[in-house]
Amino acid sequence: MSAVISIKNLTKKFRGSDGTLIHALENINLTIEEGEFVSLIGPSGCGKSTLLRIMADLIQPTSGSITVNKKTAAQARKDREYGFVFQSSTLYDWRTVIKNVQLPLEIMKWPKEKRDERAREMLGLVELGEFEDKYPWQLSGGMQQRVSIARALAFEPNILLMDEPFGALDEMTRERMNNELLRIWTAIPHMTVVFVTHSIAEAVYLSDHVVVLSPRPGRLAEIIDVNLPRPRGPETRDHEDYFRLTSQVRHALRTGIRDEVME
Amino acid sequence: MVGNARKSSSAFARAENPPVDFGLLRRILYVALLIVLLILLWEGLKAFAASNDYALHIGDATVDLTIFNNMQLPHLSDIVKAFAEPAQRNGPPLYLTLVENAWFTLQSAVGGFLIGGFFGFLLAVLFAHSRLMQGGCLPFVVASQTVPLIALAPMIVIWFSRAGNSALSIPVIAAYLTFFPVTIYTLRGLTSVPTTAMELMQSYAANQWEIFTKLRLPNALPQLFTALKISATASVVGAIIGELPSGFQNGLGVTILNFSRYYNQSPPRLWATIAAAGLVGILFFLVIVLIERLVVRWQREDSE
Numbered sequence: 001m002s003a004v005i006s007i008k009n010l011t012k013k014f015r016g017s018d019g020t021l022i023h024a025l026e027n028i029n030l031t032i033e034e035g036e037f038v039s040l041i042g043p044s045g046c047g048k049s050t051l052l053r054i055m056a057d058l059i060q061p062t063s064g065s066i067t068v069n070k071k072t073a074a075q076a077r078k079d080r081e082y083g084f085v086f087q088s089s090t091l092y093d094w095r096t097v098i099k100n101v102q103l104p105l106e107i108m109k110w111p112k113e114k115r116d117e118r119a120r121e122m123l124g125l126v127e128l129g130e131f132e133d134k135y136p137w138q139l140s141g142g143m144q145q146r147v148s149i150a151r152a153l154a155f156e157p158n159i160l161l162m163d164e165p166f167g168a169l170d171e172m173t174r175e176r177m178n179n180e181l182l183r184i185w186t187a188i189p190h191m192t193v194v195f196v197t198h199s200i201a202e203a204v205y206l207s208d209h210v211v212v213l214s215p216r217p218g219r220l221a222e223i224i225d226v227n228l229p230r231p232r233g234p235e236t237r238d239h240e241d242y243f244r245l246t247s248q249v250r251h252a253l254r255t256g257i258r259d260e261v262m263e
Numbered sequence: 264m265v266g267n268a269r270k271s272s273s274a275f276a277r278a279e280n281p282p283v284d285f286g287l288l289r290r291i292l293y294v295a296l297l298i299v300l301l302i303l304l305w306e307g308l309k310a311f312a313a314s315n316d317y318a319l320h321i322g323d324a325t326v327d328l329t330i331f332n333n334m335q336l337p338h339l340s341d342i343v344k345a346f347a348e349p350a351q352r353n354g355p356p357l358y359l360t361l362v363e364n365a366w367f368t369l370q371s372a373v374g375g376f377l378i379g380g381f382f383g384f385l386l387a388v389l390f391a392h393s394r395l396m397q398g399g400c401l402p403f404v405v406a407s408q409t410v411p412l413i414a415l416a417p418m419i420v421i422w423f424s425r426a427g428n429s430a431l432s433i434p435v436i437a438a439y440l441t442f443f444p445v446t447i448y449t450l451r452g453l454t455s456v457p458t459t460a461m462e463l464m465q466s467y468a469a470n471q472w473e474i475f476t477k478l479r480l481p482n483a484l485p486q487l488f489t490a491l492k493i494s495a496t497a498s499v500v501g502a503i504i505g506e507l508p509s510g511f512q513n514g515l516g517v518t519i520l521n522f523s524r525y526y527n528q529s530p531p532r533l534w535a536t537i538a539a540a541g542l543v544g545i546l547f548f549l550v551i552v553l554i555e556r557l558v559v560r561w562q563r564e565d566s567e
């Protein structure tokens with residue numbers, strides 16, 4: 001296995017609108033191997049979205065380095081290695097559902113027929129086939145988020161960065177989407193997923209590694225390896241290790257907070 | 264809940280309840296109601312003023328009501344009648360004269376609207392892509408609108424007649440009023456793109472052209488149409504103002520000037536001409552609304 005994303009001594013400070021410095025991330029060291037499914041978990045405001053944005057070269061780190069497939073993040077972005085699912089669905093209001101899914105394919109110059117075919121296939125995957133001609137406002141929040149997942153997967157990116165993609169979904173749909181995501185991830189060889197979530201259960205269920213961040217400034221509190229057997233399914237949640245791992249993540253989250261209080 | 268039971272036989276239900284656009288019907292009703300209210304107000308005030316001999320005594324103070332007499336504010340029926348009567352002895356009825364002149368004005372207005380819209384849009388695109396241009400030029404664009412058009416119009420007429428193209432001066436004067444809203448609103452629309460919407464484009468490594476055509480421009484369309492609606496009516500005003508110093512003998516502006524000169528002979532004529540000018544503006548406005556409906560189709564029905 002080879003490292004896909006390699007982050008060294010990464011720090012990010014924001015200049016707030018009132019001039020004060022916001023210390024978002026502090027000395028992050030993290031290596032993600034090809035084909036891995038890695039979750040980022042941590043309290044609100046600890047810098048999860050920021051870390052994901054830095055990985056995607058949407059913002060620049062204040063210091064430290066990041067390498068993606070032995071390239072700079074900027075080069076990886078130009079090579080269209082990233083699929084990004086934002087915390088909010090970020091659909092374009094003026095495009096119908098199917099046109100939204102086709103957006104990356106248009107930019108990547110796919111021929112029209114292949115675009116149509118792929119977009120339909122992806123919408124079928126997220127079970128929104130009948131809604132292809134609707135506009136985003138005609139869909140519920142959860143449906144919009146599923147469209148944005150279909151859009152991110154449409155061009156089979158090497159690296160899928162997902163920022164709380166299922167946060168807006170009910171528990172049932174969420175579990176179904178988790179299984180869908182695992183199925184898609186398995187079906188696309190070598191696809192690496194970095195997945196931000198607030199749900200401990202979701203993180204453990206999906207991931208190879210759960211990266212726990214401490215409260216602001218975000219620091220690596222702990223990396224928990226999840227060696228639950230794959231393919232995962234309903235029986236995974238009954239696995240004896242599943243309970244051990246979820247409580248381990250919970251513990252790491254708490255420790256992170258306690259450290260903060262002691263400082 | 265009787266209606267619900269019928270839903271199962273949907274073809275039947277559909278035949279029974281043809282789709283009626285109640286929204287449109289209601290809107291027409293409101294407009295009609297408003298017009299009736301305005302008529303009542305107009306004529307009511309006149310009747311009230313007449314019954315008080317155009318002076319209202321409140322204690323020691325006297326309020327002059329002569330503005331409501333037939334000279335200053337003719338009866339609506341007289342204004343309507345004026346449309347049918349010839350403005351000159353043995354001439355055509357006034358409405359024909361007005362249609363002819365309104366057509367002339369509308370042409371100038373549309374010309375000005377197109378010129379102003381085009382340059383306004385171009386400026387907005389320029390400003391959206393260059394902070395330097397925006398910082399350097401936008402203040403002048405804003406300042407340009409504080410110069411009274413009435414003062415500027417004769418100069419534009421002189422410039423264009425010197426250049427041997429005096430027919431262009433009226434549309435250019437109209438364009439002067441129309442480009443501004445287009446620039447301001449379009450700039451706003453082009454630059455008010457949500458951060459994540461822009462980041463999405465960046466994550467695809469989209470180029471500037473793709474970002475413009477697939478994100479900035481569609482994002483700006485609703486605001487662009489708001490500007491075009493303002494510009495449509497402003498272009499009619501601009502054309503009328505432009506006609507005044509132009510030396511042309513056609514157009515509603517010239518007609519207004521003529522009838523105001525002979526106002527004492529027949530006040531309703533001027534009022535009829537003003538009404539015609541208003542109608543031209545409304546007509547142009549409605550055309551833009553129609554185009555907007557066709558282009559901006561993604562908005563919620565209730566978002567207006």
Ligand SMILES: Nc1ncnc2c1ncn2[C@@H]1O[C@H](COP(=O)(O)OP(=O)(O)OP(=O)(O)O)[C@@H](O)[C@H]1O
Nearest residue numbers: 014015016022024043044045046047048049050051
């Ligand atoms: N563009 C920005 N300018 C200034 N401060 C920012 C900016 N983006 C993020 N921050 C700050 O950085 C910190 C981390 O933000 P971030 O969005 O990464 O948190 P998060 O872990 O994703 O939180 P959540 O779970 O609520 O989404 C926050 O304190 C936030 O206010």
Ligand SMILES: [Mg+2]
Nearest residue numbers: 048049087163
């Ligand atoms: Mg976040």
